[in-house]
Amino acid sequence: MGGSLRVAVLGAPGVGKTAIIRQFLFGDYPERHRPTDGPRLYRPAVLLDGAVYDLSIRDGDVADPGSSPRGLEECPDPKDWSLQDTDAFVLVYDICSLDSFDYVKVLRQRIADNRPAGAPEAPILVVGNKRDRQRLRFGPRRALATLVRRGWRCGYLECSAKYNWHVLRLFRELLRCALVRARPAHPALRLQGALHPARCSLM
Numbered sequence: 001m002g003g004s005l006r007v008a009v010l011g012a013p014g015v016g017k018t019a020i021i022r023q024f025l026f027g028d029y030p031e032r033h034r035p036t037d038g039p040r041l042y043r044p045a046v047l048l049d050g051a052v053y054d055l056s057i058r059d060g061d062v063a064d065p066g067s068s069p070r071g072l073e074e075c076p077d078p079k080d081w082s083l084q085d086t087d088a089f090v091l092v093y094d095i096c097s098l099d100s101f102d103y104v105k106v107l108r109q110r111i112a113d114n115r116p117a118g119a120p121e122a123p124i125l126v127v128g129n130k131r132d133r134q135r136l137r138f139g140p141r142r143a144l145a146t147l148v149r150r151g152w153r154c155g156y157l158e159c160s161a162k163y164n165w166h167v168l169r170l171f172r173e174l175l176r177c178a179l180v181r182a183r184p185a186h187p188a189l190r191l192q193g194a195l196h197p198a199r200c201s202l203m
Contacts, residue, residue, distance in 0.1 A: 008058045015097070019129075023161050043055065093126070094128075096136040101139075124152075132165070141158060
């Protein structure tokens with residue numbers, strides 16, 4: 001066994017968090033959007049360079065589904081998020097929605113502000129979903145990528161959950177960063193794309 005990793009996939013409602021996770025785990029895409037009814041936990045296993053890692057992927061908002069970034073800032077107790085011991089974060093926004101990007105901006109800051117003292121910094125990957133709607137995007141990709149990578153010091157990637165474009169790459173890069181930070185002496189790890197379907201369950 002390679003160990004376990006806890007991943008949180010967060011973002012504003014409707015940006016495609018569940019769609020990204022389901023493409024990664026099951027290779028399907030829900031044509032009709034249905035709001036996620038409370039946080040969900042997926043428990044797949046992945047094969048990384050011959051070692052099996054158990055993942056806990058949390059799908060759900062840290063704020064009430066109707067919250068705006070302003071409402072998120074007023075969240076009273078960060079400990080209730082159950083995020084302080086998370087190993088890696090995926091912060092998803094819709095490339096056609098500036099509000100969803102602002103939501104991610106607030107999330108990133110709150111995660112940084114509430115990390116326990118002395119705890120290792122958890123990698124954050126900011127993901128622009130709905131790349132298939134490229135013509136409707138609110139801002140140029142290069143400018144956003146530069147802001148996130150240089151200003152926020154986070155990873156950046158765009159994907160399309162609908163067409164399964166860059167979804168596997170998203171998790172490959174995130175898990176590589178998380179494992180390398182956890183064990184700096186370990187060589188670069190590669191996601192081999194081998195999920196164990198029998199070990200995937202929805203809690």
